[in-house]
Amino acid sequence: MDLDAITKYSTLHAKPNGLLLQYGTAGFRTKAEHLDHVMFRMGLLAALRSRQTKSTIGIMVTASHNPEEDNGVKLVDPLGEMLAPTWEEHATCLANVEEQDMQRALTDISEKEAVDLLQDAFVVIGRDTRPSSEKLSQSVIHGVTVLGGQFHDYGLLTTPQLHYMVYCRNTNGQYGQATVEGYYQKHAKAFVGLTKQASYTGDGCRTLKVDCANGVGALKLREMEHYFSPELSVLLCNDGTKGKLNHLCGADFVKSHQQPPEGMEMKPNERCCSFDGDADRIVYYYRDADGHFHLIDGDKIATLISSFLKELLLEIGEDLKVGVIQTAYANGSSTRYLEEVMKVPVYCTKTGVKHLHHKAQEFDIGIYFEANGHGTVLFSKVAEMKIRQLAQELEGNKRKAAQILENIIDLFNQAIGDAISDMLVIEAILALKGMTVQQWDALYTDIPNRQLKVKVADRQVISTTDAERQALTPPGLQDAIDGLVKKYRLSRAFVRPSGTEDVVRVYAEADSQESADSLAHEVSLAVFQLAGGVEERPQPSF
Numbered sequence: 260m261d262l263d264a265i266t267k268y269s270t271l272h273a274k275p276n277g278l279l280l281q282y283g284t285a286g287f288r289t290k291a292e293h294l295d296h297v298m299f300r301m302g303l304l305a306a307l308r309s310r311q312t313k314s315t316i317g318i319m320v321t322a323s324h325n326p327e328e329d330n331g332v333k334l335v336d337p338l339g340e341m342l343a344p345t346w347e348e349h350a351t352c353l354a355n356v357e358e359q360d361m362q363r364a365l366t367d368i369s370e371k372e373a374v375d376l377l378q379d380a381f382v383v384i385g386r387d388t389r390p391s392s393e394k395l396s397q398s399v400i401h402g403v404t405v406l407g408g409q410f411h412d413y414g415l416l417t418t419p420q421l422h423y424m425v426y427c428r429n430t431n432g433q434y435g436q437a438t439v440e441g442y443y444q445k446h447a448k449a450f451v452g453l454t455k456q457a458s459y460t461g462d463g464c465r466t467l468k469v470d471c472a473n474g475v476g477a478l479k480l481r482e483m484e485h486y487f488s489p490e491l492s493v494l495l496c497n498d499g500t501k502g503k504l505n506h507l508c509g510a511d512f513v514k515s516h517q518q519p520p521e522g523m524e525m526k527p528n529e530r531c532c533s534f535d536g537d538a539d540r541i542v543y544y545y546r547d548a549d550g551h552f553h554l555i556d557g558d559k560i561a562t563l564i565s566s567f568l569k570e571l572l573l574e575i576g577e578d579l580k581v582g583v584i585q586t587a588y589a590n591g592s593s594t595r596y597l598e599e600v601m602k603v604p605v606y607c608t609k610t611g612v613k614h615l616h617h618k619a620q621e622f623d624i625g626i627y628f629e630a631n632g633h634g635t636v637l638f639s640k641v642a643e644m645k646i647r648q649l650a651q652e653l654e655g656n657k658r659k660a661a662q663i664l665e666n667i668i669d670l671f672n673q674a675i676g677d678a679i680s681d682m683l684v685i686e687a688i689l690a691l692k693g694m695t696v697q698q699w700d701a702l703y704t705d706i707p708n709r710q711l712k713v714k715v716a717d718r719q720v721i722s723t724t725d726a727e728r729q730a731l732t733p734p735g736l737q738d739a740i741d742g743l744v745k746k747y748r749l750s751r752a753f754v755r756p757s758g759t760e761d762v763v764r765v766y767a768e769a770d771s772q773e774s775a776d777s778l779a780h781e782v783s784l785a786v787f788q789l790a791g792g793v794e795e796r797p798q799p800s801f
């Protein structure tokens with residue numbers, strides 16, 4: 260490690276005085292202008308992580324659904340998964356040390372993690388379409404090369420594509436080819452294979468409107484389109500030619516406002532979906548004949564997929580261990596439906612896909628989705644081998660079911676939630692089941708809910724337990740929430756500090772929308788009073 264070179268080049272990426280950032284739910288996120296030093300330092304860290312794991316490491320430059328002025332960065336571990344927790348701590352430490360302590364911090368990490376500095380380092384980089392992303396990814400590359408690492412810059416990619424590249428490279432191409440064409444070919448082949456197995460084409464119209472949040476998903480879906488047409492025809496809106504990234508559009512906007520994105524014309528009963536800014540989330544929706552908007556979120560996506568997989572497993576007669584993983588944000592109706600009607604075990608983890616992904620790995624088939632539409636399905640190696648074997652050995656309908664499962668394995672992104680791949684899975688399931696978007700929506704009725712944000716001086720004063728459903732501190736807050744919840748029927752509420760924004764998130768459910776809004780507002784006031792609220796007191800806004 261050429262420590263002098265690091266010191267010299269580090270000053271070109273100087274840290275703003277006093278700026279402290281934390282590697283949160285999805286890496287670092289803040290205003291783009293504050294991130295140059297973080298990018299350079301994450302390039303250094305990725306080179307160390309690559310040497311330690313003797314694998315290719317990924318770096319994605321994106322702030323996902325956050326405003327265009329923001330940016331962020333996260334590291335991707337060898338099998339395409341999120342960075343290991345001990346390295347998240349190293350990342351936070353390295354991002355926050357002052358210039359003069361950089362050498363010491365890097366040596367510390369290398370020693371603690373027994374990094375062999377003579378080992379080769381290789382890092383792959385992707386970025387979203389934010390105006391700041393290109394320059395910031397150059398700073399990442401600078402960090403990698405100053406530490407003697409090599410790199411491949413994929414340029415514009417969706418976040419899940421970058422995860423896919425890392426996974427492919429570290430499994431010698433077994434998972435797929437580490438190129439965008441490889442990604443398109445693998446997924447399109449599985450999708451076309453599936454739709455060919457559909458004897459009935461559902462509502463007869465395999466057209467889907469896709470709101471791309473004016474992000475990278477639009478570019479990539481356009482590139483991919485001809486690989487899967489005419490099986491599915493996608494009509495893109497908010498494709499980045501006019502509007503601003505994530506502004507009044509995209510999966511996060513649609514989910515949190517429970518309304519359609521701007522720029523999308525919806526005819527009655529037309530199937531529509533939204534990606535977020537880096538295309539790792541997807542939600543569906545439609546407008547009924549009376550003009551009412553119906554949101555089909557991650558919980559309902561998980562339900563559709565779970566019921567389909569259960570039917571296939573029943574057909575092939577295999578008793579594989581299936582589990583559904585949710586977070587506290589899952590709608591109470593979805594949990595009840597999965598447990599009581601579908602009889603699948605449901606588990607709740609902390610927010611953030613790394614927690615869900617980790618839990619899902621305990622099952623033969625682990626289905627995980629956050630309510631906001633971020634999720635995928637993981638198949639254990641044993642389950643995968645078994646299914647591939649049965650697809651050869653079985654006959655008749657059983658063989659067909661095993662072949663469908665085989666294609667489903669290839670269609671899901673096994674590294675991370677992926678809007679494009681999830682969209683294709685959903686479209687294939689609807690086609691195979693001959694199911695309309697209304698029938699899907701009617702599986703269960705969501706309990707009315709509301710999410711709000713509260714600004715406090717220091718959001719870390721709130722600590723939680725029980726998968727974030729109970730507040731431990733500040734004193735009195737949980738009692739206050741319990742008291743408020745008792746005032747409403749079918750109600751539930753919890754609060755937690757966000758891992759990606761400087762806010763406290765409030766969630767409430769109740770028997771009517773008015774009650775959910777009112778409960779959420781009352782809980783917000785309790786947070787404001789007991790957890791050091793700043794700026795304006797929360798106002799009833801709905």
Ligand SMILES: CC(=O)N[C@H]1[C@@H](OP(=O)(O)O)O[C@H](CO)[C@@H](O)[C@@H]1O
Binds near residue numbers: 611612633756
């Ligand atoms: C309530 C909610 O939607 N939280 C999101 C959000 O995390 P927060 O820690 O709540 O800011 O961003 C994460 C990263 O995209 C995502 O995994 C998570 O689900």
Ligand SMILES: [Mg+2]
Binds near residue numbers: 323324418538540
């Ligand atoms: Mg995202």
